[in-house]
Amino acid sequence: MNERYEPLSIEPRWQKRWEEAGTFRAGRRPTAEKRYVLEMFPYPSGAMHMGHARVYTIGDALARFLWARGYDVLHPIGYDALGLPAENAAIKDGRHPAERTRENIVSFRADMKRLGYSFDWEREIATCEPEYYRWNQWFFVKMLEQGIVYRRQGKANWCTGCATVIANEQVMADNTCERCSSPVVEKVIPEWTFRITAFAQDLLDGLDGLTEWPERITTMQRNWIGRSEGAEVDFAVEGSTERIKVFTTRVDTIFGCTYVVLAPEHPLVAKLSTADRRADVQAFVQRMAKTDAIERTGEGAPKEGVFTGAHAVNPFTGARVPVWIANFVLAEYGTGAVMSVPAHDQRDFEFARKYGLPIEVVIQPAAGERLGPGASLEKASTEDGVTDRSGPFSGLASAEARRRMSAFAKEQGFGDATVRWHLRDWGFSRQRYWGTPIPIIYCEDHGAVPVPEQDLPVVLPPQAIITGTGEPPLAKVPEFVATTCPRCGKPARRETETMDTFVDSSWYYARYLSPKDDGQPFDAALAKRWLPVDVYVGGPEHAVMHLLYFRFWHRVMHQLGLVQEKEPCKRLVTQGIVNGPDGRKMSKRWGNVVSPGGMVEKFGADTVRLFMLFAAPPEKDIDWSDEQVDGLFRFLSRVWRIFVARQPCFAAPDAALPQAAGDALELRRRTHRTIKKVSEALGEGGDLKFNTGIAALMELVNALYAFEPKSEPDRAAVRESLVAVAALLSPFAPHAAEELWHEVLGAPARDRLLADEPWPPFDPALVAADVVTIAIQVNGKLRGDVQAPVGAGEAEVRALAEAEERVKAHLAGKTIRKVVFVPKRLMNFVVG
RNA sequence: GGGCGGGUGGCGGAACUGGCAGACGCGCCGGACUUAGGAUCCGGUGCCGAAAGGCAUGAGGGUUCGAGCCCCUCCCCGCCCACCA
Numbered sequence: 001m002n003e004r005y006e007p008l009s010i011e012p013r014w015q016k017r018w019e020e021a022g023t024f025r026a027g028r029r030p031t032a033e034k035r036y037v038l039e040m041f042p043y044p045s046g047a048m049h050m051g052h053a054r055v056y057t058i059g060d061a062l063a064r065f066l067w068a069r070g071y072d073v074l075h076p077i078g079y080d081a082l083g084l085p086a087e088n089a090a091i092k093d094g095r096h097p098a099e100r101t102r103e104n105i106v107s108f109r110a111d112m113k114r115l116g117y118s119f120d121w122e123r124e125i126a127t128c129e130p131e132y133y134r135w136n137q138w139f140f141v142k143m144l145e146q147g148i149v150y151r152r153q154g155k156a157n158w159c160t161g162c163a164t165v166i167a168n169e170q171v172m173a174d175n176t177c178e179r180c181s182s183p184v185v186e187k188v189i190p191e192w193t194f195r196i197t198a199f200a201q202d203l204l205d206g207l208d209g210l211t212e213w214p215e216r217i218t219t220m221q222r223n224w225i226g227r228s229e230g231a232e233v234d235f236a237v238e239g240s241t242e243r244i245k246v247f248t249t250r251v252d253t254i255f256g257c258t259y260v261v262l263a264p265e266h267p268l269v270a271k272l273s274t275a276d277r278r279a280d281v282q283a284f285v286q287r288m289a290k291t292d293a294i295e296r297t298g299e300g301a302p303k304e305g306v307f308t309g310a311h312a313v314n315p316f317t318g319a320r321v322p323v324w325i326a327n328f329v330l331a332e333y334g335t336g337a338v339m340s341v342p343a344h345d346q347r348d349f350e351f352a353r354k355y356g357l358p359i360e361v362v363i364q365p366a367a368g369e370r371l372g373p374g375a376s377l378e379k380a381s382t383e384d385g386v387t388d389r390s391g392p393f394s395g396l397a398s399a400e401a402r403r404r405m406s407a408f409a410k411e412q413g414f415g416d417a418t419v420r421w422h423l424r425d426w427g428f429s430r431q432r433y434w435g436t437p438i439p440i441i442y443c444e445d446h447g448a449v450p451v452p453e454q455d456l457p458v459v460l461p462p463q464a465i466i467t468g469t470g471e472p473p474l475a476k477v478p479e480f481v482a483t484t485c486p487r488c489g490k491p492a493r494r495e496t497e498t499m500d501t502f503v504d505s506s507w508y509y510a511r512y513l514s515p516k517d518d519g520q521p522f523d524a525a526l527a528k529r530w531l532p533v534d535v536y537v538g539g540p541e542h543a544v545m546h547l548l549y550f551r552f553w554h555r556v557m558h559q560l561g562l563v564q565e566k567e568p569c570k571r572l573v574t575q576g577i578v579n580g581p582d583g584r585k586m587s588k589r590w591g592n593v594v595s596p597g598g599m600v601e602k603f604g605a606d607t608v609r610l611f612m613l614f615a616a617p618p619e620k621d622i623d624w625s626d627e628q629v630d631g632l633f634r635f636l637s638r639v640w641r642i643f644v645a646r647q648p649c650f651a652a653p654d655a656a657l658p659q660a661a662g663d664a665l666e667l668r669r670r671t672h673r674t675i676k677k678v679s680e681a682l683g684e685g686g687d688l689k690f691n692t693g694i695a696a697l698m699e700l701v702n703a704l705y706a707f708e709p710k711s712e713p714d715r716a717a718v719r720e721s722l723v724a725v726a727a728l729l730s731p732f733a734p735h736a737a738e739e740l741w742h743e744v745l746g747a748p749a750r751d752r753l754l755a756d757e758p759w760p761p762f763d764p765a766l767v768a769a770d771v772v773t774i775a776i777q778v779n780g781k782l783r784g785d786v787q788a789p790v791g792a793g794e795a796e797v798r799a800l801a802e803a804e805e806r807v808k809a810h811l812a813g814k815t816i817r818k819v820v821f822v823p824k825r826l827m828n829f830v831v832g
Numbered sequence: 833g834g835g836c837g838g839g840u841g842g843c844g845g846a847a848c849u850g851g852c853a854g855a856c857g858c859g860c861c862g863g864a865c866u867u868a869g870g871a872u873c874c875g876g877u878g879c880c881g882a883a884a885g886g887c888a889u890g891a892g893g894g895u896u897c898g899a900g901c902c903c904c905u906c907c908c909c910g911c912c913c914a915c916c917a
Binding site: 340422695702775 | 833834835836837843844845846851852855856857858859872873874896897898910911912913914915916917
């Protein structure tokens with residue numbers, strides 16, 4: 001065999017053989033149990049970067065392991081190919097997004113192939129192809145029929161940078177765009193909307209079953225869905241028939257309500273303001289309208305408001321309370337009106353202090369000192385407690401008070417218990433070009449008519465003029481716009497908006513099941529076998545966007561009878577970022593970008609893969625490190641050299657193994673323990689910890705260097721170990737593994753592939769130690785250790801321990817008060 | 833303000849269910865082989881100390897024979913959400 005490890009000369013060869021043999025075709029083992037391993041598909045903007053190399057390497061190591069474990073594995077890949085970056089680039093240089101995207105796909109595909117990923121390439125999809133997006137349109141029409149899609153009139157989030165409407169999930173906390181960080185403003189524009197809120201409770205409940213998702217992701221979804229239980233209560237307005245409906249989660253505090261506050265945009269503001277206050281109110285409302293949302297509601301924004309002159313009546317107490325408007329009350333949350341209880345709400349407290357409104361304590365802490373009058377408080381007391389000065393509801397625990405008071409309000413007809421959600425419906429119209437055309441035709445007589453199924457797809461016209469000015473580009477393509485009404489045949493116009501590209505990624509995992517199917521989005525029978533996805537690998541940044549949308553979409557598909565289960569994916573693995581060598585995010589700006597392609601050319605795919613897996617567990621961020629990469633190349637070279645050095649062992653017969661004894665037996669033990677450790681590191685019965693699995697392999701290789709075979713049984717033990725090293729290496733560094741495996745096995749393996757071989761089993765008898773090292777402590781401090789047979793009892797170990805010189809010295813002249821014995825581990829003498 | 837993660841050598845990271853802290857790798861130091869070595873192989877490497885020994889997992893307390901791990905108080909870092917009524 002070649003004396004030196006030369007990855008570039010061996011890697012393409014194995015890639016070709018896997019490809020030709022169809023080694024990774026899903027469905028090859030129809031009678032075997034299935035596993036669906038999926039990584040989030042890439043958005044092909046420019047070339048592949050290190051982040052991609054990391055996700056796909058993680059998924060690939062797992063997929064290869066599962067193949068070896070005997071499963072029928074589905075491990076597909078495709079391209080999330082529609083979207084703004086390609087369109088924005090087109091505005092700059094005039095190249096058509098389709099042309100650019102297809103070129104990028106070619107580059108991505110080449111890079112991924114060079115990394116040796118075990119994708120089933122026959123299932124490759126690209127969402128920009130009409131064969132794919134026609135099914136987005138098909139789903140749209142179905143969902144319209146089901147009432148899940150509707151046309152909404154109202155305020156939408158308009159991204160000033162992307163020049164389009166975006167979804168709530170795409171608006172960041174500081175009112176900037178998730179994609180481009182430009183300010184997001186409100187714009188009154190009709191939008192096509194998914195009624196995701198109809199699934200809010202179900203999406204929330206489903207989270208409890210996602211026990212194999214990272215808790216932080218399910219928590220984020222839970223918070224985003226934001227179920228909030230409370231009550232609505234109507235306050236009558238004095239001298240008017242109008243009622244102010246407030247939403248509160250703390251109806252138990254209502255006897256302490258000393259004023260009511262409306263959002264400046266609340267429809268009643270104009271009606272209720274008294275003549276003497278009108279000028280002030282109008283000025284305030286106008287000022288708020290001009291102030292942008294960040295400034296108005298951002299952290300640290302001072303609370304401001306004005307009195308409207310009107311009064312409302314607390315239906316529980318009959319008390320007359322002033323009605324104010326204030327900046328911190330948001331029209332879009334709850335009812336846009338709040339009852340203020342300054343004693344028990346911090347915002348209300350600050351506002352009351354500022355404007356001299358009364359503060360009345362109506363909740364006493366369940367334990368501890370009673371609260372004095374409101375005026376003496378330093379801050380609001382917001383904990384649940386016991387109701388006080390609350391009329392017939394006094395003396396109740398907060399939770400009980402809420403139940404009774406809500407029931408009372410309902411009985412009296414001025415309120416009820418209610419649930420509010422943070423989740424909003426998903427507006428998915430985009431005033432952009434590079435997306436799925438929304439299959440709607442506007443007819444003068446029939447309104448918005450869905451394109452009939454047999455007329456799909458509505459193909460995106462290639463001749464668009466893309467300007468990014470906010471006008472839908474499709475509106476400027478007359479031959480696209482002009483059509484006829486499917487109902488009456490009269491001239492009509494097409495919808496010119498396109499779909500949010502999150503639609504594409506909401507169901508792509510199902511398209512992989514039958515990617516070329518032209519009669520349906522996917523084959524339901526195949527879905528029954530392959531879904532749900534068993535392991536999904538991707539970045540945590542998608543927690544409340546993609547990962548919420550695809551859970552929603554799966555429920556829709558469930559409702560349409562296309563899939564059996566409600567959740568799309570059993571286990572989610574979120575991987576960390578690959579930063580530059582300087583610890584900063586890789587970026588042209590810092591000049592710290594390292595490309596996977598370049599690294600593969602320099603070190604080979606196996607070294608790059610090993611780096612991705614060895615640097616840290618999948619979920620942690622890592623820094624690219626040239627030194628660590630050198631180290632991993634060195635490791636593979638070291639593996640290679642030990643095979644070269646131990647070539648004389650290649651022919652040793654297995655028959656010699658049972659006689660192995662002494663050091664050879666020790667080597668065999670190490671071999672089998674390593675098999676067990678690597679299997680566990682690959683997720684067998686726990687988390688993925690590729691780093692410790694590779695570390696275990698390194699230890700075994702170190703042991704092989706230390707062992708000089710002298711006899712036939714020795715050589716057999718070495719051979720067994722070498723075969724195991726090759727097999728265990730195969731999920732991580734598959735090319736080197738194939739090469740080495742074939743070298744050891746020689747002619748008998750010529751027509752076989754390691755990638756096709758079963759995972760090596762370990763012998764439990766060899767994994768179990770027969771002699772163990774037991775740590776000996778005196779008063780909890782380590783004073784030595786003894787070797788004892790694995791079954792040694794306390795008396796036996798104690799005798800050994802007391803014979804140890806260091807232990808003896810520490811026990812000398814002391815009284816042993818107690819001896820703690822942990823079998824196989826430790827003995828502790830407690831002395832005085 | 834709320835939620836979720838974290839804090840371990842010079843660095844990345846190990847440590848099963850409370851049982852020898854620092855596996856493995858990087859870096860560094862030394863040795864061998866060499867005309868040479870930024871190759872390779874071997875050895876060493878938490879800190880203090882000549883040693884015995886002592887001290888060490890963000891800080892301080894507690895529980896325990898024994899704590900990186902459990903409990904309490906606090907500090908710091910990251911991510912997500914946020915005047916959400």
